Amino acid sequence: MRLGILGGTFNPVHLGHLRAAQExxxxxxxxxxxxxxxxxxxxxxxxxxxxxxHRWRMLTLATGDNPAFRPSDLERHMAGxxxxxxxxxxxxxxxxxxxxxxxxxxxxxxxxxTWFRFIDLFRLAxxxxxxxxxxxxxxxxxxxxxxxxxxFVQSGEAVFTHPDFRPVYYLPSTRLDISSTxxxxxxxxxxxARYLVPEPVLSYIHANCLYGxxxxxxx
Ligand code: ATP
Ligand code: MG
Numbered sequence: 001m002r003l004g005i006l007g008g009t010f011n012p013v014h015l016g017h018l019r020a021a022q023e024x025x026x027x028x029x030x031x032x033x034x035x036x037x038x039x040x041x042x043x044x045x046x047x048x049x050x051x052x053x054h055r056w057r058m059l060t061l062a063t064g065d066n067p068a069f070r071p072s073d074l075e076r077h078m079a080g081x082x083x084x085x086x087x088x089x090x091x092x093x094x095x096x097x098x099x100x101x102x103x104x105x106x107x108x109x110x111x112x113x114t115w116f117r118f119i120d121l122f123r124l125a126x127x128x129x130x131x132x133x134x135x136x137x138x139x140x141x142x143x144x145x146x147x148x149x150x151x152f153v154q155s156g157e158a159v160f161t162h163p164d165f166r167p168v169y170y171l172p173s174t175r176l177d178i179s180s181t182x183x184x185x186x187x188x189x190x191x192x193a194r195y196l197v198p199e200p201v202l203s204y205i206h207a208n209c210l211y212g213x214x215x216x217x218x219x
Contacts, residue, residue: 001098004033005091005125007075007084009180010055011048012205013062014197016178018069020130023173024103025068028128034072034091035059038082048184050210052076061200083116088124100125101169106132110139113147122148122165129170137170144168187211 006021013035021033037055049055056073063069074090075082084102091100102125104112109129112118121127129140137158144152144160152162160168178196186193188211193202205211 001032001095002028002030002101003091003095003098004028004030004101004103004128005036005088006033006103007036007038007087009049010035010037010059011050011180012055012058012183012197012201012210014178014180014183014201015195016176018062018198019176020103020105020171020173021069022066024101024128024130024171027171027173028101028169030101031068033069034074035063035069036072036074036087037076039075039078048211054204054208054210058201058204061204062198085115085117085120085124088121092124101128102126103128103130103171105130106135106139110135110143112143119148122168124166126166127168129168131171131173131175140168140170184211 004021004024006017008017010017017035021035024030025033037052037059039052056071056076059071063071074087078086088100088102092098102121104127106129109127112121112127115121137154141152141154141160144162148165149162152160152165152168155161158170158172160170183193183196186196187205193205197205
């Protein structure tokens with residue numbers, strides 16, 4: 001099986017995530033896309049993160065109408081902070097013989113050298129870099145040459161290869177400049193986040209008073 005993975009805080013999930021996942025599914029001919037919310041994001045320890053259960057329910061609502069999309073609660077019970085390398089190892093155990101494709105926005109990709117055991121990530125999965133405004137393929141190659149191997153090469157318009165690593169892809173996906181941060185800000189200011197998140201997610205946010213000025217975590 002060709003298994004796509006989109007990890008994130010999903011605080012909340014939005015149309016940028018869903019559209020990127022859909023395009024990756026088609027362009028890389030993937031069988032399934034797992035959305036994995038992090039339990040305790042290593043890089044985000046502030047209080048503006050909604051409880052796992054809320055982020056999980058919003059993901060369930062957002063992905064329910066697409067048979068290839070599945071939320072995965074793999075990181076819910078992971079001891080300590082959730083590191084991507086542990087999740088990818090677990091996925092190899094759970095889906096033996098599968099090819100893993102780990103999606104990451106270009107902004108996050110360029111920070112990957114700070115991730116726990118980051119070199120292993122490039123052996124465990126094909127990294128699929130999602131187009132974000134202001135960056136290009138040259139940034140991807142520069143990162144690979146600098147942090148992984150000098151002789152990493154661009155072997156197609158959007159593929160980078162090296163014998164020691166899985167191929168790295170650059171996905172020329174539609175740029176939807178949507179972020180969860182912006183959505184949280186809109187909601188906190190009492191403005192509408194319509195057309196940025198799926199309608200059921202918006203209803204969920206309001207029904208549970210998430211991201212408001214008073215109850216940031218809806219608790
Ligand atoms: P925040 O604003 O809280 O950082 P976010 O919108 O960046 O949230 P995350 O949950 O942090 O969302 O992102 C999960 C993954 O999705 C990351 O790899 C990120 O780069 C990618 N991503 C986020 N927004 C988009 C978008 N609009 N288009 C494509 N990829 C995105
Ligand atoms: Mg982000």
